[in-house]
Amino acid sequence: MSGSVVDNTVSSGNSSAAIPTDVSGQILDLDEDDDLEVFSKDTTLTDGSSFNASMQTSPASMINQYKFEEDADTKDIFVTVDNPESHVTAIETYITYRVMTKTTRSEFDSSEFEVRRRYQDFLWLKGRLEEAHPTLIVHPLPEKFVVKGMVERFNEDFIETRRRALHRFLNKIAEHPIFSSSEDFKIFLTAASGELTSHKKQGPGFLSRMGDTVKAVAAAVRGVRNRPQEFTEMQEYVEAFSQKIISLDKVTQRIVREQKEYLEELKECGPTYALWSQSEEELAEPLKNVAGCVDRCCKETEEQVKNLSDHLIPVLHEYVLCADTLKAVLRRRDNIQADFEAKTEALATKKANRDTMRDDLDKAEDRLEWANNALKSDWTRWQKVMRTDLRSAFVDTAERNVSYYEKCLAVWESFLHSQRTDAEGNGKVDFS
Amino acid sequence: MADSGSEDIAVIGNTDLTPSESENNVKNAMVEKGTSLLKKMEISVAEAEKRTGKNAVNMQETYTVYLIETRPVDAASEGTNPVPDSLWRRYSEFELLRNYLLVTYPFLVVPPLPEKRAEFVWHKLSADNMDPDFVERRRVGLENFLLRVASHPDLSSDKIFYSFLTEENGWKETVFETGFQAKADSRLKALNATFRVKNPDKRFAEMKHYGDELQSVISQLLRVRARAADRLYGVYKVHGNYGRVFSEWSAIEKEMGDGLQSAGHHMDAYAASVDDILEEEEHYADQLKEYLFYADALRAVCRKHELTQYELEMAAQDLTSKKQQREELATGTIRTFSLKGVTSKLFGQETPEQREAKLKMLETQIEEGEELVKERNAECEEFVKSAWVDIERFKEQKDHDLREALISYAIMQISMCKKGIQVWNNAKECFSKM
Numbered sequence: 001m002s003g004s005v006v007d008n009t010v011s012s013g014n015s016s017a018a019i020p021t022d023v024s025g026q027i028l029d030l031d032e033d034d035d036l037e038v039f040s041k042d043t044t045l046t047d048g049s050s051f052n053a054s055m056q057t058s059p060a061s062m063i064n065q066y067k068f069e070e071d072a073d074t075k076d077i078f079v080t081v082d083n084p085e086s087h088v089t090a091i092e093t094y095i096t097y098r099v100m101t102k103t104t105r106s107e108f109d110s111s112e113f114e115v116r117r118r119y120q121d122f123l124w125l126k127g128r129l130e131e132a133h134p135t136l137i138v139h140p141l142p143e144k145f146v147v148k149g150m151v152e153r154f155n156e157d158f159i160e161t162r163r164r165a166l167h168r169f170l171n172k173i174a175e176h177p178i179f180s181s182s183e184d185f186k187i188f189l190t191a192a193s194g195e196l197t198s199h200k201k202q203g204p205g206f207l208s209r210m211g212d213t214v215k216a217v218a219a220a221v222r223g224v225r226n227r228p229q230e231f232t233e234m235q236e237y238v239e240a241f242s243q244k245i246i247s248l249d250k251v252t253q254r255i256v257r258e259q260k261e262y263l264e265e266l267k268e269c270g271p272t273y274a275l276w277s278q279s280e281e282e283l284a285e286p287l288k289n290v291a292g293c294v295d296r297c298c299k300e301t302e303e304q305v306k307n308l309s310d311h312l313i314p315v316l317h318e319y320v321l322c323a324d325t326l327k328a329v330l331r332r333r334d335n336i337q338a339d340f341e342a343k344t345e346a347l348a349t350k351k352a353n354r355d356t357m358r359d360d361l362d363k364a365e366d367r368l369e370w371a372n373n374a375l376k377s378d379w380t381r382w383q384k385v386m387r388t389d390l391r392s393a394f395v396d397t398a399e400r401n402v403s404y405y406e407k408c409l410a411v412w413e414s415f416l417h418s419q420r421t422d423a424e425g426n427g428k429v430d431f432s
Numbered sequence: 433m434a435d436s437g438s439e440d441i442a443v444i445g446n447t448d449l450t451p452s453e454s455e456n457n458v459k460n461a462m463v464e465k466g467t468s469l470l471k472k473m474e475i476s477v478a479e480a481e482k483r484t485g486k487n488a489v490n491m492q493e494t495y496t497v498y499l500i501e502t503r504p505v506d507a508a509s510e511g512t513n514p515v516p517d518s519l520w521r522r523y524s525e526f527e528l529l530r531n532y533l534l535v536t537y538p539f540l541v542v543p544p545l546p547e548k549r550a551e552f553v554w555h556k557l558s559a560d561n562m563d564p565d566f567v568e569r570r571r572v573g574l575e576n577f578l579l580r581v582a583s584h585p586d587l588s589s590d591k592i593f594y595s596f597l598t599e600e601n602g603w604k605e606t607v608f609e610t611g612f613q614a615k616a617d618s619r620l621k622a623l624n625a626t627f628r629v630k631n632p633d634k635r636f637a638e639m640k641h642y643g644d645e646l647q648s649v650i651s652q653l654l655r656v657r658a659r660a661a662d663r664l665y666g667v668y669k670v671h672g673n674y675g676r677v678f679s680e681w682s683a684i685e686k687e688m689g690d691g692l693q694s695a696g697h698h699m700d701a702y703a704a705s706v707d708d709i710l711e712e713e714e715h716y717a718d719q720l721k722e723y724l725f726y727a728d729a730l731r732a733v734c735r736k737h738e739l740t741q742y743e744l745e746m747a748a749q750d751l752t753s754k755k756q757q758r759e760e761l762a763t764g765t766i767r768t769f770s771l772k773g774v775t776s777k778l779f780g781q782e783t784p785e786q787r788e789a790k791l792k793m794l795e796t797q798i799e800e801g802e803e804l805v806k807e808r809n810a811e812c813e814e815f816v817k818s819a820w821v822d823i824e825r826f827k828e829q830k831d832h833d834l835r836e837a838l839i840s841y842a843i844m845q846i847s848m849c850k851k852g853i854q855v856w857n858n859a860k861e862c863f864s865k866m
Contacts, residue, residue, distance in 0.1 A: 237684055244681040251673040258670055262663035268656045276649040279642060282831040286838050293842070387688055391866040394695070398860035405852035412845045419839055 077103040077174050079189065081167035084159050085116070094118050097163055099170065101189045107181075113190045119144075121188065122166055124200055128184040129173070134332040135375040137382045138179070139172035140321035141165070142314075161314055168318070172385070178374075224334045225341050228372070234379060235330050242323035249316040252308065259305045263298060270294040289415055296411045304404045308397065315393040319386065326382075329375065336371045340364040469588035470579065474503045475597060477575035478518070480567050496567055497522045498574055502597050519600035523548070526574060529596050532607050533587060535616045538736040539819040540587065541826040543580035544725030546573025552654040552717065554662035569718060576722070586822075629741050633816070639823060640734035646727040650720055657717060661710050672703030691866035698859040705855065709848050716844065719837040723830060730826065733819055740815050744808040751801035758794045761787060 083098035096116040103111060122141055129138050142165035173179045187199050270291045277287035343361045350357065469475075479499040487493045503516035526545055533542050550566050560566065578597070581587045592610065595603050678696030682689040 240684045241681075244677055244684070247677045248674070248681075251670065251677060254673070255667065255670050258663065258666040262660065262667050265656065265660035265663050269653070269660060272649065272653045272656055276646075276653065279645040279649065280831075283834055286835055290838050290841070293845075297845075387866065391688075391691075391863060394863040394866070395860055398856045398863055401856040402853050402860065405849040405856065409846055409849035409853070412842045412849070415842045416839065416846070419835070419842075 075175070076105055077101065077180065079167075079170045079174050081163055081170060084163055095159060097166060099189060107186065108190065115190065115196075116193065117188070117196075119162070119166075121196065122169065125173075125184060125188045126169075129179055129182060132182065132184075133178065133374065135329055135336070135371040136176075136178060136378045137322075137325060137329055139169055140318055140325055141169055142318075143321070157310075161310065164310075165314055165318065175385075176381075178378075224338045227334065227337065230376070231330065231333065231372075235327075238323060238326045238330065242320070242327070245316060245319045245323055249313070249320050252313055252316055256305055256308050256313070259301065259308075263301050263305065266294065266298050266301065270298065286419060289418060293411050293415050297408050300404055300407045300411075304400065307400045311400075312393055312397045315389060319390065322382075322386070333371050333375050336364075336368050340368045468585065469582040469594070470505075472505055473582070473597075474501075474505060474516075475575075475578050475582055476501050477571050477578065480571045481520070482562075483522075494562070495522055496562075496570075498571055500578070500597060517598065519598070521596070523570070523574075525596070525604070526577065528604065528607060529593065530577075531616060532592055532610065532612050533581070533590065534732070535612045536590070536592075536610075537586065539733060539815045540584070540822045541726065541729045541733055542587070543577055543584070544722060544729055545577050546570050546718070547721060547725070552658045552721075554658040554665070569714065573718065573722070585825075627739075627742050629738050630745050631741075633737065633741065635820070636734045636737045636816075640731055640738075643727045643731035643734065647724060647731070650724040650727065654717060654720055654724065657713075657720075661713060665706055665710060668706035668709075669703050671699050675700035675703065688866045691862050691864070695859050695862035695866075698855050698862060702852075702855045702859075705851050709844070709851070712844050712847075713841075716837060716841050719833070719840075723834060726826070726830065730823070733823070737815055737819060740808070740812050744805070744812045747801065747804045747808045751798065751805050754794055754798050754801055758791065758798060761791050761794065 078101070080100045081097050082100070084095050085098075086093060086095055096118045099113075099115050099117050101108075101113040103113075119141075123144075126138055126141055129136075142162045173182075173185055179185060187196060191199060273287050273291035273294060277284040277291065280287060340361070343357065343364045347354065347357045347361050477498050478501045481497050481499070482494060483497050484492060484494045497520040499518055499520055501516040501518045523545075530542060530545055533540075546569070549561060550563075581593055587593060592607055595606060599606075675696040678692045678699065682692035682696070685692065
């Protein structure tokens with residue numbers, strides 16, 4: 001399973017609602033003509049109106065123009081995951097994937113990178129990002145090992161599904177205004193295997209020290225007292241969303257099951273018509289023809305089932321995992337607030353170490369404010385991305401269904417056509 | 433959709449057919465020009481009704497009666513449209529009519545009745561004889577039966593058939609008066625017995641084999657089709673869940689709400705569309721079933737031919753043995769082993785008077801035997817001639833009808849695909865507004 005398909009449209013979510021500081025930096029980058037050239041060569045950019053020749057000049061429209069360009073041109077890094085390969089060692093067998101990066105960002109030493117990564121490495125990256133940014137939303141990774149209905153880890157379909165999911169994961173990271181500038185991300189994309197291993201061993205950086213503190217606090221937490229209304233609303237939304245997306249996942253899986261069973265029955269129809277044709281003379285030809293038509297429809301149905309399994313179900317599944325991620329993020333935010341509340345109370349009641357406590361309280365307050373703001377903007381960003389992803393997944397599904405019916409329609413129309421020309425030729429039946 | 437109303441007008445003498453959606457057109461396929469009753473009379477089974485009454489063992493029973501309407505052809509074309517003559521018949525009376533026809537015209541492939549009990553059902557289809565859908569399909573089947581008989585060159589001129597259509601009271605007695613039952617009983621016994629024909633007619637043997645194959649393959653097709661229909665039903669109906677979940681989901685979303693909600697409606701429409709699709713397919717199944725039962729009628733003709741042949745062979749065999757006996761008696765030689773020969777050896781020969789008497793009896797028997805053989809031979813020849821004409825007619829009818837059925841099946845599939853395309857295009861539009 002090789003093939004280096006640069007499929008950057010898989011997750012076309014644009015990082016629009018980024019936190020201001022990052023955006024300004026990116027806008028400056030875009031003024032370079034070289035950058036523009038690179039982008040115009042990329043045919044996968046679906047937003048064709050990026051380079052509007054007629055630029056308006058009023059200040060307001062200039063701002064809009066920046067935002068617009070920012071949407072299209074912010075993509076200065078392209079990542080693909082492909083080419084799975086199996087590796088056998090004395091201890092284990094595992095799969096690595098090729099991760100290719102093309103970028104114009106100055107912080108990268110070169111413009112193209114190619115490394116091989118295994119699932120563990122992706123897990124590591126995700127963990128690092130979560131540690132560093134406890135209240136930002138990290139896109140989920142495909143599950144470690146799906147037991148239900150799985151034959152083995154190295155099944156072709158499983159590997160392909162996982163590859164696609166890993167590709168989506170990295171692209172989501174690359175499109176995230178904060179994650180994409182993460183040092184760990186850069187190392188993940190560029191370091192040779194040995195380098196990556198040693199970097200992993202280095203231990204947590206200063207950012208994750210904050211994460212450690214959060215973890216320590218979490219252990220002692222007693223719950224949040226005054227959760228702001230908007231976060232309560234978020235939690236309610238996440239609960240409901242989680243239920244809906246799980247239902248959709250289940251419904252879709254049920255549809256796949258029913259279609260498979262339908263296919264099993266349909267597969268017997270064609271041969272029965274063919275068998276019948278052997279006893280007939282005049283009817284032999286139309287019967288054989290019908291048998292052929294039914295068989296062709298079977299093939300289309302088979303492909304249709306595969307499409308659902310390969311395209312819609314993985315996306316729905318990812319958003320089921322997303323819902324869990326959101327719950328975890330909200331919990332972490334709550335913990336940070338709880339920590340602040342605990343420290344506030346401690347300062348009010350205890351007498352000793354007031355200076356240290358005041359210091360801690362200030363830090364906790366900063367942390368809380370930072371966490372809340374980060375979550376708020378990332379929430380908005382996430383909602384946009386979710387909407388885009390699910391919309392395109394369902395649009396795609398609808399298109400495939402249309403295509404399926406169109407193909408079957410053509411099959412039966414060709415049968416009708418053959419019967420009509422036949423009959424009219426024999427003068428048997430007048431179809432006028 | 434089902435059948436279009438009460439005033440169904442039979443297609444008369446029309447061999448130019450379009451593969452239209454009209455169930456009747458497809459069914460009234462091969463209508464003979466010329467002698468058919470349909471030239472003079474329109475026939476339809478307009479309605480069905482439930483009745484309750486006392487049966488033969490004086491117990492209450494519920495049964496269905498069907499309204500047969502007839503109208504002279506001229507009246508309709510004149511545009512005056514008078515009230516048709518009508519009478520009510522129940523299924524058992526149709527059966528009686530058919531049994532009479534079977535016995536009276538053993539050399540004809542008699543059109544079959546719709547099934548007595550619902551078979552090849554899939555879960556949503558009811559196996560209950562009282563179920564309105566079953567009754568409706570049976571009504572259509574009974575009408576089809578009458579039209580087939582009325583368009584048959586020979587059957588259409590039968591008096592009993594005519595009075596079935598026109599005389600409500602006393603028809604049963606008329607049928608019994610023909611004495612067909614006696615013939616029926618003896619033939620039935622013979623048909624059930626196993627017998628072997630010495631010189632089987634190859635053509636009939638082939639026809640019987642074909643009948644067996646047709647019956648087997650159509651049964652298989654009906655079974656497979658019913659299972660597939662069941663599954664297809666499941667696929668469509670599950671999509672209804674999308675409708676429900678989209679609707680619930682839209683309640684918690686702001687911008688996505690409208691798109692989701694309307695997409696959900698289309699999913700509901702998709703789920704609901706399967707009911708019509710499968711109802712249409714049921715008509716296709718009914719067309720196949722008719723020929724499943726026709727296969728049986730075909731085999732019956734072949735079997736009856738065998739019986740006729742067998743009876744001829746028996747008569748001929750009997751004649752040969754009687755002639756041989758005469759020869760032996762006349763010449764005094766015993767060529768074949770016979771019990772009489774042995775006993776006469778043991779107990780002495782008969783007297784000349786006894787021999788004379790026996791010879792005379794044999795002569796009479798031989799004369800009668802020769803008459804019988806001549807009769808049976810003529811019967812057989814007549815049977816073969818008439819049967820073969822009807823079999824050829826049947827073959828043409830079958831080829832035409834089944835071809836039309838396959839075409840209408842294709843049209844159904846096309847319609848289903850078009851509906852699918854429409855629904856999913858609509859859904860796609862809604863999704864893109866999410």
